[in-house]
Amino acid sequence: MEEWADCEVLTAPNGRIGLEIALKLIPDIILLDWEMPEMSGIEMLLELRKHASTQETPVIMCTGVHTTSENLEIAFRGGANEFLRKPIHRTELVARIRSIRTQLAYFQAKSKVELENKQLLVAAKEQELRFKRNELASMVIILEQRDRFLQEIQQQLVVLSKECAPGNPTHRELHAVMRRIAQELDSEKNWEAIKVRMNGIHADFLARLTERHPNLTRNELKLCALLKLNLSTKETAQILHISSGGVEKSRYRLRKKLGLEPEEKIENYIHALSGAD
Numbered sequence: 001m002e003e004w005a006d007c008e009v010l011t012a013p014n015g016r017i018g019l020e021i022a023l024k025l026i027p028d029i030i031l032l033d034w035e036m037p038e039m040s041g042i043e044m045l046l047e048l049r050k051h052a053s054t055q056e057t058p059v060i061m062c063t064g065v066h067t068t069s070e071n072l073e074i075a076f077r078g079g080a081n082e083f084l085r086k087p088i089h090r091t092e093l094v095a096r097i098r099s100i101r102t103q104l105a106y107f108q109a110k111s112k113v114e115l116e117n118k119q120l121l122v123a124a125k126e127q128e129l130r131f132k133r134n135e136l137a138s139m140v141i142i143l144e145q146r147d148r149f150l151q152e153i154q155q156q157l158v159v160l161s162k163e164c165a166p167g168n169p170t171h172r173e174l175h176a177v178m179r180r181i182a183q184e185l186d187s188e189k190n191w192e193a194i195k196v197r198m199n200g201i202h203a204d205f206l207a208r209l210t211e212r213h214p215n216l217t218r219n220e221l222k223l224c225a226l227l228k229l230n231l232s233t234k235e236t237a238q239i240l241h242i243s244s245g246g247v248e249k250s251r252y253r254l255r256k257k258l259g260l261e262p263e264e265k266i267e268n269y270i271h272a273l274s275g276a277d
Helices: 015-025 041-048 069-078 090-162 169-184 187-202 205-212 218-228 233-240 244-258 266-273
Strands: 030-033 059-063 082-085
Touching: 015 030, 015 041, 030 041, 041 059, 041 069, 059 090, 069 082, 082 090, 090 169, 090 187, 090 233, 187 205, 187 218, 205 218, 205 266, 218 233, 218 244, 218 266, 233 244, 244 266
Parallel strands: 030 059, 059 082
Antiparallel strands: none
């Protein structure tokens, strides 16, 4: 028929075989006769609704015997989408199937749009998270570079102050500047700023790390944070004021404190600790 030009129609001699075909091929629409050999239409309908693959498949129940309102209620309660009484008029059958196909197309298109929107949202969140991670990593490196610069100035000021008499106003001014630099070099202040930004990006990562491993030192927590930011060994060494070899030794000690197996990568453990991050 012209209406079924784009359809493949599958048939079965009884309900049991029909159920096997339906579960194997997952048709778009299923037409059931209430009265079928080996398994009735209602029995097959109930079986279809037990399987995840056919729970939502539209089912049209057809009958020439069970035509009462009670039968109609049983069919719909069992999960039927449409109910046709025999004799079935071709126009009515075509209209019901066309209606179901239209609904299917609508919900499929809606699901596709929802999925695409969800994927776009996830991609946007991932991009935002990458930006924040990079921003924090840059902040850590910039703070380290600033501290090194201030330390160089501080050393130069110490040399200059030695050349001035203790009572000289310049001597007092130099010491005032040196005290100000010492305050700016307060690593604890920098670390607190980093912790705030880190927790804002990685949902209390450091708090959870501390809760799970309360014996970690501040420097070990810093190392975990730097590992979380994917900083290189060289960058990590500069920030922690140790050599590259010192970083490897610190990683080894950290692995033991975290209780990692030899085959476990410390980076994988650190990244998995923050869950959905």
